[in-house]
Amino acid sequence: MYDEDDERPVTLDRRDGPxxxxxxxxxxxxxxxxxxxxxxxxxSDGRSERLLVDAALAxxxxxRTGLSVLIGGLGVGFSLARAAGEPRWARIxxxxxxxxxxxxxxxxxxxxxxEGALEDPRVSVVEGDLVAYVxxxxxxxxxxxxxxxxxxxxxxxxxxxxLYGPAGLAAxxxxxxxxxxxxxxxxxxxxxxxxxxxxxxxxxxRTIEIPVNRGxxxxxxxxxxxx
Numbered sequence: 047m048y049d050e051d052d053e054r055p056v057t058l059d060r061r062d063g064p065x066x067x068x069x070x071x072x073x074x075x076x077x078x079x080x081x082x083x084x085x086x087x088x089x090s091d092g093r094s095e096r097l098l099v100d101a102a103l104a105x106x107x108x109x110r111t112g113l114s115v116l117i118g119g120l121g122v123g124f125s126l127a128r129a130a131g132e133p134r135w136a137r138i139x140x141x142x143x144x145x146x147x148x149x150x151x152x153x154x155x156x157x158x159x160x161e162g163a164l165e166d167p168r169v170s171v172v173e174g175d176l177v178a179y180v181x182x183x184x185x186x187x188x189x190x191x192x193x194x195x196x197x198x199x200x201x202x203x204x205x206x207x208x209l210y211g212p213a214g215l216a217a218x219x220x221x222x223x224x225x226x227x228x229x230x231x232x233x234x235x236x237x238x239x240x241x242x243x244x245x246x247x248x249x250x251x252r253t254i255e256i257p258v259n260r261g262x263x264x265x266x267x268x269x270x271x272x273x
Contacts, residue, residue: 053073053074054073055071055072055073055078056071056072056073057069057070057071058070058071058072058077058154058155059146059150059154061146063143063144063145063146064143064144065081065082065143065144066081066082067081067082067083068080068081068082068144068146068147069081070146070150070154070155070156072155073088076088076089076090077089077122077155077156077159079121079122079147086121086196087121087122088122089122089124089156089159091258092122092124092159093256093264094231094256094264094265094266095121095122095124095125095128095193095231096124096125096128097254097256097266098125098191098193098229098231098266099115099117099125099128099129099132099191099229100128101229101254101266101268102115102189102190102191102227102229102268103132103134103135103189105189105227105229105250105268105270106188106189106225106226106227107225110188110225111134111136112136112137113134113135113136113137113188113189114135114136114137114138114139114186114187114188114189114223115129115135115137115138115139115187115188115189115190115191116139116140116141116172116187116189116190116191116221117129117138117139117140117141117191117192117193118140118141118142118176118179118180118190118191118192118193118194119140119141119142119143119144119147119176119193119194120140120141120142120147120148120151120160120171121142121147121193122156122159122160123151123156123157123159123160123161123163124159124160125191125193126138126140126160126163126164126169127159127160127161127163129163129191130161130163130166130168130169131161135168136168137168137170137187138163138166138168138169138170139169139170139171139172139187140169140170140171140172141171141172141174141176141179142171142172142173143173143174143175143176145173148164148171148173151164152164176192176194176209177194177208177209177214180209180214180217180218180221181213181214181217183221185221186220186221186222186223186226187221187222187223187226188222188223188225188226188227189222189226189227189228189229190218190221190222190226190227190228190229191229191231192209192218192228192229192230192231193230193231194209196232196233196234197230197231197232197233197234197236197239197265198210198230198232198236198238198239198242198267199232199234199236199238199239210230210239210242211242212242212245212246215228215242215243215246215248216246218246219246219247219248219271222271223271224271224272224273225270225271225272225273226270226271227268227269227270227271228243228248228267228268228269228270228271229266229267229268230266230267231264231265231266232264232265232266232267233262233264234262234263234264234265235253235255235262235263235265236265236267239267240252240253240267243267243269247271247272248269248270248271248272249269249270249271249272250268250269250270251267251268251269252267252268252269253265253266253267253268254266254268
């Protein structure tokens with residue numbers, strides 16, 4: 047019988063994906079996603095992932111209706127579950143490049159954390175690279191809630207760095223409706239990224255900090271596309 051107090055990690059699934067190895071691991075009472083041997087995220091505390099969506103919604107006018115949001119990526123599902131629990135979001139897209147992660151939600155233990163949101167008729171899954179999607183899609187959103195790495199200054203996948211530079215931020219701006227919100231999760235504050243958002247013609251740039259048990263706080267960087 048499994049003992050939740052047993053902290054020894056157990057790998058539940060490991061696959062070769064388009065960007066290397068991706069694994070789902072159980073350690074104690076939490077699940078962890080590991081990419082190419084590097085820890086990405088776990089299910090221990092979803093406060094900052096939920097705040098990513100809450101802060102974006104709060105930054106939109108209260109009388110704005112039929113709202114749409116792009117969440118990237120799916121991860122352990124906290125952000126998607128939060129969005130699906132808010133009726134103001136009329137259209138929810140979630141971009142995830144690892145098919146394994148989608149499978150772990152549809153038919154695996156992570157479904158408990160996304161709370162069945164993938165079955166919500168408002169939700170669609172974009173299976174593919176978020177950076178490429180943001181640059182090439184022909185659809186716009188009221189909010190982009192992006193959490194695909196450890197942050198602008200700490201990328202696990204080299205290609206993700208392009209999202210945080212001038213070209214990537216310009217693409218994010220194009221994917222937003224006028225007055226739309228860009229919200230970016232990070233494992234640490236980045237003054238340089240705040241400056242980059244201003245240089246990319248976003249306004250009302252600010253950072254919300256979320257205390258963690260150890261180390262520097264998680265943060266959500268927020269910025270608005272001018273109306």
